[in-house]
Amino acid sequence: MNARIPLLILGVGALTACDRSGLQYVPDSIDGFxxxxxxxxxxxxxxxxxxxxxxxxxxxxxxxxxxxTQGGATATxxxxxxxxxxxxxxxxxxxxxxxxxxxxxxxxxxxxxxxxDGDIDMEIGLAGYYNGTPGVEIGDFExxxxxxxxxxxxxxxxxxxxLDVNGREGAxxxxxxxxxxxxxxxxxxxxxxxxxxxxxxxxLEDFKLSYAVNVYDLGDATTASGCLDMLxxxxxxxxxxxxxxxxxxxxxxxxxFADFEVAYAYGLHSMYCGCAxxxxxxxxxxxxxxxxxxxxxxxxVDYGAATIDxxxxxxxxxxxxxxxxxxxxxxxxxxxxxxxxxTVPTDEEEEGE
Amino acid sequence: MxxxxxxxxxxxxxxxxxxxxxxxxxxxxxATRPVTDLATGETSEIVDTRNIGPVIxxxxxxxxxxxxxxxxxxxxxxxxxPSLPPDTYPYGGGTAGRFDYACYQHLVCQVVTGRFxxxxxxxxxxxxxxxxxxxxxxxxxxxSGDYMRQSCYELFEITADYEMAWISGDDGLDFxxxxxxxxxxxxxxxxxxxxxxxxxxxxxxxxxxxxxSFQFSTCDPTLGQQxxxxxxxxxxxxxxxxxxxxxxxxxxxxxxVTDVDAAPVLDWEDADALREADPTVxxxxxxxxxxxxxx
Numbered sequence: 132m133n134a135r136i137p138l139l140i141l142g143v144g145a146l147t148a149c150d151r152s153g154l155q156y157v158p159d160s161i162d163g164f165x166x167x168x169x170x171x172x173x174x175x176x177x178x179x180x181x182x183x184x185x186x187x188x189x190x191x192x193x194x195x196x197x198x199x200t201q202g203g204a205t206a207t208x209x210x211x212x213x214x215x216x217x218x219x220x221x222x223x224x225x226x227x228x229x230x231x232x233x234x235x236x237x238x239x240x241x242x243x244x245x246x247x248d249g250d251i252d253m254e255i256g257l258a259g260y261y262n263g264t265p266g267v268e269i270g271d272f273e274x275x276x277x278x279x280x281x282x283x284x285x286x287x288x289x290x291x292x293x294l295d296v297n298g299r300e301g302a303x304x305x306x307x308x309x310x311x312x313x314x315x316x317x318x319x320x321x322x323x324x325x326x327x328x329x330x331x332x333x334x335l336e337d338f339k340l341s342y343a344v345n346v347y348d349l350g351d352a353t354t355a356s357g358c359l360d361m362l363x364x365x366x367x368x369x370x371x372x373x374x375x376x377x378x379x380x381x382x383x384x385x386x387x388f389a390d391f392e393v394a395y396a397y398g399l400h401s402m403y404c405g406c407a408x409x410x411x412x413x414x415x416x417x418x419x420x421x422x423x424x425x426x427x428x429x430x431x432v433d434y435g436a437a438t439i440d441x442x443x444x445x446x447x448x449x450x451x452x453x454x455x456x457x458x459x460x461x462x463x464x465x466x467x468x469x470x471x472x473x474t475v476p477t478d479e480e481e482e483g484e
Numbered sequence: 485m486x487x488x489x490x491x492x493x494x495x496x497x498x499x500x501x502x503x504x505x506x507x508x509x510x511x512x513x514x515a516t517r518p519v520t521d522l523a524t525g526e527t528s529e530i531v532d533t534r535n536i537g538p539v540i541x542x543x544x545x546x547x548x549x550x551x552x553x554x555x556x557x558x559x560x561x562x563x564x565x566p567s568l569p570p571d572t573y574p575y576g577g578g579t580a581g582r583f584d585y586a587c588y589q590h591l592v593c594q595v596v597t598g599r600f601x602x603x604x605x606x607x608x609x610x611x612x613x614x615x616x617x618x619x620x621x622x623x624x625x626x627x628s629g630d631y632m633r634q635s636c637y638e639l640f641e642i643t644a645d646y647e648m649a650w651i652s653g654d655d656g657l658d659f660x661x662x663x664x665x666x667x668x669x670x671x672x673x674x675x676x677x678x679x680x681x682x683x684x685x686x687x688x689x690x691x692x693x694x695x696x697s698f699q700f701s702t703c704d705p706t707l708g709q710q711x712x713x714x715x716x717x718x719x720x721x722x723x724x725x726x727x728x729x730x731x732x733x734x735x736x737x738x739x740x741v742t743d744v745d746a747a748p749v750l751d752w753e754d755a756d757a758l759r760e761a762d763p764t765v766x767x768x769x770x771x772x773x774x775x776x777x778x779x
Contacts, residue, residue, distance in 0.1 A: 256564075276561045276573070278545040280679045284573050290565050315566055 158195040158338040166196030169266035170206035175348040188345040195338045201269040202330040210316030214349040216358035218311040221251040221342040222383035225307035241404040242461035248307040249340035250331040258323035260288040313358035343379035369426045370396040390452035404460030504673040506765030533659045541686035542577035542728045547747040553732040569730035576676025577728040580669040584650040585720035587636040593703035593721035598658030603629030678755035687741040737774030
């Protein structure tokens with residue numbers, strides 16, 4: 132009799148395991164938001180009209196693609212004979228929470244809202260090499276090369292090659308992060324290039340992936356650095372690597388997202404979330420926020436008006452943004468920092484480790 | 485049971501790949517180096533196999549006189565991105581000698597396997613011919629083979645010279661002089677995809693010829709294992725990744741390549757026939773790159 136008890140427990144356990152199907156992650160199509168779409172032709176931003184570059188940008192939203200199929204958007208752009216820089220910025224902003232027992236990074240102790248982010252992977256090649264059907268089926272740029280002995284080799288004619296940390300091709304930016312590529316069109320002026328924006332992941336909160344895409348004419352700039360130089364030309368003073376989010380702002384329809392992108396550009400996002408959750412001077416994360424560098428002149432938090440000023444070195448405000456807990460901020464788990472005895476590591480704890 | 489087991493060992497998968505063996509011949513000039521007598525300032529030439537760089541050999545669909553590079557070169561596929569070199573899409577390849585790390589940062593990307601008999605042989609080459617005496621990682625000149633052996637044993641935690649791939653011993657050198665005064669070495673291209681009509685083609689990376697310099701374009705000093713012993717922070721260096729796929733990017737004036745007409749064509753019907761014939765392929769590398777500019 133006793134020998135049957137474990138079997139009974141196992142049987143009941145097996146039955147209860149079946150109550151989780153995972154179907155909530157396989158959404159139905161959403162009216163008005165197709166999972167596969169062709170945007171038509173993109174117009175590059177002329178070199179002499181950079182200040183109005185957002186007039187050329189496309190802000191769009193992809194829905195979930197039919198189950199088992201790859202979703203994404205395509206668009207064409209004509210080769211200029213020079214270099215084009217294509218930038219895509221999917222919603223929203225993503226970061227990893229720092230939960231280290233020792234040496235936790237104060238900028239990252241507040242968690243991200245992981246279900247509001249999407250991810251788009253970009254490829255670009257001559258439209259003639261694209262093997263998908265725009266607006267119907269997502270493909271890639273793989274074609275067969277046949278050498279003089281008839282041996283066939285599949286070649287990816289994707290010209291948008293991103294390097295990983297080891298300098299190898301084939302990398303992509305992570306969730307929520309912008310991707311950009313410089314395309315040398317000198318061999319094929321006036322030919323159509325296909326921009327492929329594969330929806331690697333749609334946000335799990337609503338299955339709608341908002342994004343912005345734009346093309347910049349770099350003239351004869353070299354492909355190696357022209358795109359990065361162009362991005363840097365839009366970078367606010369003293370902003371960090373996250374400033375790329377500011378090039379095409381407010382790609383998410385979440386309220387106040389453009390303000391949050393500013394906080395992200397200055398590496399304040401996690402502290403911003405923590406302070407906005409409880410905007411009082413006693414809040415350790417507000418204290419840390421006030422000690423941040425800002426645009427060279429520090430940060431001023433106005434608790435009455437619920438705003439923060441990102442100050443330049445001369446004391447003038449570079450940005451004033453409302454201090455409001457936003458959708459990009461995740462739910463804080465108090466237990467995450469039980470091991471250090473407070474909701475966030477103190478300066479002493481961080482410095483002493 | 486034993487009969488069944490023995491039958492299992494006879495199963496032939498008829499794989500479309502084969503190990504190709506052969507002999508590569510390079511001209512005497514590839515082993516010749518100008519040497520300056522430091523006492524008199526006079527320059528003479530020596531012929532020494534230690535001057536021979538790595539020999540890279542590949543199997544390709546065909547070999548052509550390349551308009552892009554100006555010398556014989558395997559056919560290349562389409563140019564997709566003008567900023568990237570064209571690809572030859574080789575069927576396989578190998579080398580006669582490869583880069584190996586000889587225990588000191590001073591020697592990164594300079595030591596090829598099959599060229600040195602022992603530690604003293606290497607130290608003599610650098611002090612007497614290259615005029616660039618070897619120094620250890622602390623900057624001290626290395627004058628004794630035993631001292632160098634101690635450094636290698638300590639670094640790699642080894643106990644015998646045979647564990648150092650670059651030490652060949654008296655009988656293990658790759659190249660020997662033939663009756664014509666040129667140099668020959670055996671080579672093997674392991675597991676090469678076979679296609680009837682494919683050609684073998686190779687090239688010699690000749691080192692820089694100036695006093696105090698012994699550099700190769702085929703080695704990347706930022707690749708390979710890292711050395712972080714104490715305050716060290718450097719890589720051991722190794723052959724570049726695309727030597728077979730984009731050889732033209734690394735071949736320069738003074739290097740030797742196989743001429744178009746000299747590239748042996750393998751014409752066996754399939755890999756089975758090639759394996760059965762087990763030929764010793766003769767590959768001649770005698771075309772001096774840069775010579776076309778003198779015409």
